[in-house]
Amino acid sequence: MTRSPDNPWLHRFAVLTAVSTLALIGIGGLVTSHGAGLAVPDWPTSYGYNMFLFPPSYWVGGILYEHTHRLFASFVGLLTTVLAVWLWIKEPRRWLRWAGVFAFFGVVFQGVLGGLRVTLLENSLGIVHAAIAQLFVVLVSLIALWTSRGRALAGASRGEGVVVSKGLLRLMVFGTLLIFLQLILGATMRHQHAGLAVPDFPLAYGKLWPAMDPASIEAYNRNRLDVFDPNPITAFQIGLHMIHRLGAFACLVLVGLAAWFSRARLGSQSTQAKLCMLWFVLVVAQAGLGAATVLSNKAADIATAHVVLGAASLVMGAILWAMGLPVAAPATQETECRARADGIPAISSGEPKAALSPN
Amino acid sequence: MATAGDITGKITLKGKPAPEKQLPVANDPFCGKLFAGKPIPTTRFYVVDANGGLADVFVYLKEGVTSKPAPPAEPVKLDQKGCEYLPYVLGLQTKQKLLVSNSDPLLHNVHPTPTVAGNKESNRAQAANQAPLEYMFDNPEVFLRFKCDVHPWMFAYVGVVDHPYFAVSGKDGTYKIANVPPGDYVIEMVHRKTHPSGKGTTQKMKVGPDGAKADFTIEAAAQ
Numbered sequence: 001m002t003r004s005p006d007n008p009w010l011h012r013f014a015v016l017t018a019v020s021t022l023a024l025i026g027i028g029g030l031v032t033s034h035g036a037g038l039a040v041p042d043w044p045t046s047y048g049y050n051m052f053l054f055p056p057s058y059w060v061g062g063i064l065y066e067h068t069h070r071l072f073a074s075f076v077g078l079l080t081t082v083l084a085v086w087l088w089i090k091e092p093r094r095w096l097r098w099a100g101v102f103a104f105f106g107v108v109f110q111g112v113l114g115g116l117r118v119t120l121l122e123n124s125l126g127i128v129h130a131a132i133a134q135l136f137v138v139l140v141s142l143i144a145l146w147t148s149r150g151r152a153l154a155g156a157s158r159g160e161g162v163v164v165s166k167g168l169l170r171l172m173v174f175g176t177l178l179i180f181l182q183l184i185l186g187a188t189m190r191h192q193h194a195g196l197a198v199p200d201f202p203l204a205y206g207k208l209w210p211a212m213d214p215a216s217i218e219a220y221n222r223n224r225l226d227v228f229d230p231n232p233i234t235a236f237q238i239g240l241h242m243i244h245r246l247g248a249f250a251c252l253v254l255v256g257l258a259a260w261f262s263r264a265r266l267g268s269q270s271t272q273a274k275l276c277m278l279w280f281v282l283v284v285a286q287a288g289l290g291a292a293t294v295l296s297n298k299a300a301d302i303a304t305a306h307v308v309l310g311a312a313s314l315v316m317g318a319i320l321w322a323m324g325l326p327v328a329a330p331a332t333q334e335t336e337c338r339a340r341a342d343g344i345p346a347i348s349s350g351e352p353k354a355a356l357s358p359n
Numbered sequence: 360m361a362t363a364g365d366i367t368g369k370i371t372l373k374g375k376p377a378p379e380k381q382l383p384v385a386n387d388p389f390c391g392k393l394f395a396g397k398p399i400p401t402t403r404f405y406v407v408d409a410n411g412g413l414a415d416v417f418v419y420l421k422e423g424v425t426s427k428p429a430p431p432a433e434p435v436k437l438d439q440k441g442c443e444y445l446p447y448v449l450g451l452q453t454k455q456k457l458l459v460s461n462s463d464p465l466l467h468n469v470h471p472t473p474t475v476a477g478n479k480e481s482n483r484a485q486a487a488n489q490a491p492l493e494y495m496f497d498n499p500e501v502f503l504r505f506k507c508d509v510h511p512w513m514f515a516y517v518g519v520v521d522h523p524y525f526a527v528s529g530k531d532g533t534y535k536i537a538n539v540p541p542g543d544y545v546i547e548m549v550h551r552k553t554h555p556s557g558k559g560t561t562q563k564m565k566v567g568p569d570g571a572k573a574d575f576t577i578e579a580a581a582q
Contacts, residue, residue: 035511041468041482048484058466061387061509121480214556221555222580225404227380227512232555 003092006149010086014144017079021137022311024076027069028133029307032190033300035228036062037126043115046070073111080107080140087143096146103143106136123191130187134180134314141315142322164272164324168261172276172324175254176317179283182251183310185244189237190303195230197241201294204242212238226297248287255283255317272323279316286313363538364570366420366524370532370548372413376405376579382443382512389465390442390510402512403447404552405579412532413577415448416550417501417518419525420536421561423544427522430455434493437505437515439467439485444505444515448551450525451517453499458491467507471517475500478519482508501549501557516551539566548575 031037039062040046046054051070059067080103087100110132117125164172189197204210205220212235221232259280262273289306296302379401385391394400406414434456438445440463451457459469469492470482477498485492496503502516518525526534544566549559562573 036508038470038482039468039508041470041484041508047466060389062511063466063509118482121482218556219580222552224555225377225380225402225552225580227382227402229402229512229514 003090005092005147007090007147008149010083010090011144011147011149013079013086014083014140014147017076017083018137018141018144018315020072020076020079021133021140022308022315024069024072025133025137025311026304026308027065027072028130029304030300031065031069032126032130033298033303033307034062034065035193036065038118038121039063039066040070041118043070043118070114073114077107077111080104083140083143087147091147093146096143099139099143099146103136103139106132106139110136123193126191127184127187130191131184134183134311137311138315138318142318145319145322164262165265168258168265169321169324171254171258171261172317172321175251175258175279176314176321178247178251178254179310179314179317182244182247183314185240185247186307186310189240189244190307192237193231194233194237195224195226195228196294196298197233197237199224199294199297201291204238204245209242210238244290248290251283251313252287255280255313258320272320275316275320275323279313279320282309282313282316286310362568363540364566364568366536366539366546366564366566366571366573368418368534368573368575370413370416370418370528370534370550371411371574371576372405372407372532372553372579373411373576374579376407376552379404384442384510384512387442387465387510390463393441393463400441400443406447406530408531410531412528412530413550414528414530414532415446416528416532416534416548416575417448417450417516417525417559418528418534418536418546418548418573418575419450419501419518419520420522420539421545421547423542424522424524425542426540431523434458436460436491437517438462439469439507439513442510442513444507444513446515446527448502448516448518448527450527451496451519452523452525453497453519453521454495457494457496457517459485459494459505460491461485461487461489463487466509467513468509470506470508472504472506473500475503478503501559502551518549539570541566541568546573548577550577552580553577 042048044051046067047058049055051074054067084100084104088097091097091100110129113125113129113132117129198204198210200206217233217235259276262276266273286306286309289302289309293303293306381399381401384394384399403415430452435449435451437449437457437459439461442463461467464487466484466486468482468484471480471494473480473496475498478496478500483492496519499520501518501520503519505515505517507513524536524539526536528534544564545561546564547559547561549557554560560575560577564571564573
């Protein structure tokens with residue numbers, strides 16, 4: 001069996017899997033935004049039908065979102081299975097083969113978790129389900145990165161990747177981790193089914209920091225007249241919401257600094273600096289969508305876009321982080337020759353590492 | 360044993376509540392069809408008559424009940440009709456049967472979401488014309504919410520108490536709690552929106568052989 005790290009179709013398939021996973025997160029966002037997580041009360045069947053044979057005439061109201069989420073999740077599960085098998089057969093890097101296996105078990109676990117959230121009626125499982133979805137989309141996106149031609153050849157030719165300064169790498173790491181924490185906070189708020197804990201922006205109940213005593217909470221709840229009559233809010237939920245706002249500000253600062261420093265250190269034309277700037281743009285847009293979510297009283301389409309862009313911001317941070325790490329990979333004779341043929345320069349360990357194009 | 364009396368009274372709402380909102384029934388084309396050419400139903404946060412009488416208020420004896428009769432064999436009924444739960448607010452004694460039926464020509468799911476330990480959450484599908492679903496709750500809970508996840512605007516709120524001395528105010532705001540043994544009680548009224556935490560307004564009262572009267576006046580949320 002011939003194994004090569006340069007497998008463009010495998011890379012394209014990994015990209016398809018990553019994009020599909022992002023779309024799946026979007027459909028999951030529609031499910032929670034429409035309060036439809038339990039619109040199909042059974043699992044793995046749908047109203048007693050085999051999930052794949054559930055008549056489309058029943059796909060109405062909340063069922064439409066929840067059932068579509070299940071079917072699309074099955075599609076992503078299929079893509080992940082094919083990706084794992086493909087990696088196992090064709091990929092020479094052992095750790096990447098195991099990454100595919102890990103993704104396979106991850107998607108199975110995630111599917112079962114989603115099912116258990118329905119059958120056990122446990123909101124906390126929904127939060128875990130949402131958090132694992134974010135980790136999963138990062139994993140398949142990194143597989144897509146690692147199977148990319150430039151990345152594979154760079155690793156195969158030198159055993160090293162694009163190394164940025166430790167300070168910049170640290171900014172990328174903290175920025176990515178903070179975005180992940182923000183996503184978990186967001187998932188916690190969504191899965192408590194309490195609607196908007198704070199209905200105004202940029203102030204909060206007309207103040208910089210809202211009153212959170214029992215009498216104020218009672219007054220807030222008395223004024224909540226929502227068609228979907230969400231659960232009454234609590235001081236804890238208002239606190240979460242406010243921390244989410246502060247976290248958003250911290251993300252903007254960290255990612256903004258990362259974009260600034262990468263441009264200063266790597267030059268405005270470097271791929272990494274450009275991607276870092278795109279990361280900042282994503283985070284700015286995400287903050288805007290967060291504000292729009294509040295101002296629109298959590299309109300389903302805006303809240304869902306906020307979920308998707310959050311996941312995309314996390315993926316971008318993880319990709320930049322991974323691009324800044326050394327690539328540990330054994331070179332094969334075939335890929336070494338291929339790298340030379342493609343004009344990738346041979347660099348001794350003493351040469352500037354940032355000279356390599358990350359592609 | 361002394362002769363039991365009735366507690367009667369009226370709940371009056373002061374102030375003008377916010378206008379009700381139309382339900383998004385068209386989100387499900389089957390529900391939308393039920394209202395083709397008809398007025399779209401609205402939320403039922405404040406159901407008030409011209410004299411300020413406030414409906415859908417749960418009134419019950421909170422303290423002082425010493426004798427707690429077994430729950431009646433007669434079940435309480437809750438229906439799904441016009442993509443709404445009817446009634447919106449109802450009372451139930453612990454361990455009394457609650458039958459939930461579906462009069463709509465479409466699928467609903469019935470999802471009680473209790474917050475008190477020991478009251479069981481469940482989520483069951485109910486097709487058109489299916490036999491009523493049966494529920495029973497072991498512990499007091501005001502309010503225990505029923506919802507339909509297919510139609511996320513559908514709610515009913517059940518006041519569950521461990522004795523039969525409760526009532527829900529009618530369209531004119533009046534209520535009657537029948538056959539209350541004479542004694543000293545604390546009576547509480549709870550409205551879904553004016554008391555969102557479930558802690559209502561209370562009055563101390565003495566019930567004699569001729570019963571007693573307890574009126575309440577509450578204010579609508581500030582606009």
